[in-house]
Amino acid sequence: MDNRGRDLLRKIQKIKKDLVALGDLRPGSLSQQYNVCGKPGCRCKADPPQKHGPYFQLGWTRKQKSTTRFVRRPNLLAVRKQLKNYQQLQALVDQWIDLAIQLCELTLKQTKKK
Ligand SMILES: [Zn+2]
16 A cells, blocks of 8 residues: 555544544533513513523434424533534544545545456
């Protein structure tokens, strides 16, 4: 294998290592919600209204099924990290695919030469 092939292989090895090191992960995104309650005369019905919140809602879609759930404030940091790891997973897999295509193309060309 030539230098270019070895370089591609080295980059792929690095990606595999990074994938193994990824922590908890989950797809989705966080949004902030402001709510109105049912209590008469509450500040959320004042003029202008002061709605309750923000509440943090996590939404994700998996196998064509969308789900949302509220996230309590103490869990926000952990959830943000899980979402970031999922982004990282996708970025790494994407890079791997690009490198893998190049490597396979290189291998095909070299086979032809022989
Ligand atoms: Zn209220």
